Amino acid sequence: MGVHQSEINGVKPHIEQRADPFIYRHTDGCYYFVASVPEYDRIEIRKADTIQGLAEAEPAVVWRKHETGLLSANIWAPELHFIDGKWYVYFAAAHTSETNEGLFDHRMFVLECASANPLEGEWVEKGQVRTAWESFALDATTFEHNGERYYVWAQKDPAIEGNSNLYISKMNNPWTLAGKQTMISLPDLDWERIGFKVNEGAAFIRKGDRVFLSYSASATDFNYCMGLLEASADADLLDAASWDKSPVPVLTTDETLGMYGPGHNSFTVAEDGTTPLFVFHARTYKEIVGDPLYDPNRHTFVTELQWTEDGRPDFRASVAALRAT
Incomplete structure (x- = not known):
């Protein structure tokens, strides 16, 4: 595409051609x-002493897709977590066969590594994360809250119209869900249903007495955007009534920045160990030739997470701050 529009407007991607960043x-x-x-054929891990260093770090390929069958196509949205002394990668993969090309037939899987250095250790396939249905499922994340480990993911309920809703469950171990599974959001608002009826890509963050789940919605072109769920930190997170959804998107395409389809975010902390950072992907141009899924130019951006006066994540202000950096 030549010069990135974001570079023209003074906003440069942190890492180019890496979507669903974690x-x-x-x-x-x-x-x-x-x-x-x-x-979409492998899982890479980069390691660096600083956020900036990740941009120049050499990726280590820790796993590659299978040639056929399960785990053989469209390796999407890996997340890396350290749980009980071991490393885990959560990701989605489709399967191929003579009659199936592996698109939108994903399931969720887990890899485990017991080595201290996840770039060098052996990764073991722990298998599929089983849910209530054998259906399209992806974009899992996990977090610990009030002494419990939770798993949040996107999945197609065969009984509900649409592509994917958001669900939450507790975990028995890092690859097995425990008991109750609750739908906490479905794409029922107009801005969540452009092109596709989608809720996906959840990310967890806590501030004070509230917890938040950001997520992404609509098709993966310039209509891609972000929503926000929130609950009391002391609430039962498996009760759908505990969660409130923002009626409007919290981050959308910003043509003044040359940033299109922002979403599928994660959170981390700055080198000071406390300042939260907002990590997300976006394109730097609007018009896409062909299927947006196969356009490679979703880039990783990193910015300090801003907060509103009433203590909610302010994604628009966070992204606007990129202009000044």
Whole structure:
């Protein structure tokens, strides 16, 4: 595409051609980065002492897709977590066969690594994360809250019209769900239903007495946008009534910045160990030739997370601040 529009407007991607970005800061002080690669055929991990260092870090390929069958196509949205002394990668993968090309037939899977360095250790396939249905499922994240580990993901309920809703469950272990599974959001608002009826890509953050789940909605072109769920930190997170949804999107395309279809975010912290950072992908041009899924130019951006006066994440102000950096 030549010069990126975002560069013209003074906003440069942190890492180019990496979608669905996830950055984790470990107890060793290092940052670890995973994301969807344009080929959708492997999982890479980068490691650096600083956020900036991730841009130049050499990726280590820790896993490649299978040739056929399960886990053989469209490796999407990996996340890297450290749980009970081991590393885990959560990701979605489709399967191929003579009659199936693997598009929109994803399931969720887990890899485990017991080595101290996840870039060098052996990764073991722990299998599929089983949910209430055997249907399209993707974009899992996990977090610990009030002593419990939760799993949040996007899935197609065969009984509900649309592409994917958001669900939450507790976990028995890092690859097995425990009991109750609750739908906490479905794409019932107009801005969540452009092109596709989608809620996906959830990310968890807590501030004070509230917890938040950001998520993405609509098609993956310039209509892609972000929504926000919130609950009391002391609420039953498995009760759908605990969650309130923003009636309007919290981040959308900003043509003044040359930033299109922002979404599928994660959160991390700055080098000071406390300042939250907002990590997300966006394109730097509006018009796409062909299927947006196969346009490689969704880039990773990182900015300090701003907050509103009433204590909610302010994604628009966070992105606007990129103009001044």
